[in-house]
Amino acid sequence: MARPDKAAAVAELTDQFRDSNAAVLTEYRGLTVAQLKQLRRALSGNATYAVVKNTLTAIAAKEAGVDGLDAHLAGPSAIAFVTGDPVEAAKGLRDFAKANPALVIKGGVLEGRTLTAAEVTKLADLESREVLLAKAAGVFKASLFQAAYLFTAPTAQAVRTIDALREKTQGSAPAEDAA
Incomplete structure (x- = not known):
């Protein structure tokens, strides 16, 4: 026992x-x-x-x-x-x-x-748990930033294209008035 x-x-x-x-x-x-x-x-x-x-x-x-x-x-x-x-x-x-x-x-x-x-x-x-969590949060933040950029990129490009067309038409309008 x-x-x-x-x-x-x-x-x-x-x-x-x-x-x-x-x-x-x-x-x-x-x-x-x-x-x-x-x-x-x-x-x-x-x-x-x-x-x-x-x-x-x-x-x-x-x-x-x-x-x-x-x-x-x-x-x-x-x-x-x-x-x-x-x-x-x-x-x-x-x-x-x-x-x-x-x-x-x-x-x-x-x-x-x-x-x-x-x-x-x-x-x-x-590395400690806190450091690993901070790194994971950084990766998630970068992914979200990249996704937001991809969603706004077509709109921004459309605005730049419209501005370029506007400048081109405004630049050629005075030439037509002179003729």
């Missing part, structure tokens, strides 16, 4: 897996307590970072319906449970790992799909 404290830990991890948008599994071997505090502060807006026991995490992931993490659950593990923007959290972890090589990104889960360490790095290379 499971001990109550372990059952509570599994239940808490299961809830965190279910409530988060993504989870990134890391190895923290060699980091000091101060460095872990610094990492937690860096991720505080988008994620929570917790040191976990591998066996309890495997059980919680299975209960939450998350597959594929078992292969990464070896050695000292910690998980960043992402509740905000997954791209920002991945960037925070990548940047911290660059400054502190002891932090190793093992893999993760995004919307039920298992990610490798390379895919987490690719996720970190994406």
Whole structure:
């Protein structure tokens, strides 16, 4: 029979897996307590970072319906449970790992799909959600401007043609009066 404290830990991890948008599994071997505090502060807006026991995490992931993490659950593990923007959290972890090589990104889960360490790095290379939305809005605005131009172009060309004909007829009218 499971001990109550372990059952509570599994239940808490299961809830965190279910409530988060993504989870990134890391190895923290060699980091000091101060460095872990610094990492937690860096991720505080988008994620929570917790040191976990591998066996309890495997059980919680299975209960939450998350597959594929078992292969990464070896050695000292910690998980960043992402509740905000997954791209920002991945960037925070990548940047911290660059400054502190002891932090190793093992893999993760995004919307039920298992990610490798390379895919987490690719996720970190994406631009933020706000930048992508601004670019999409710019594309839509350009398309609307182009459509408006196409609708007004025939009218504008007709006006220029009428003006040219008017100038031509007005220019030839004084010549007829002189004859």
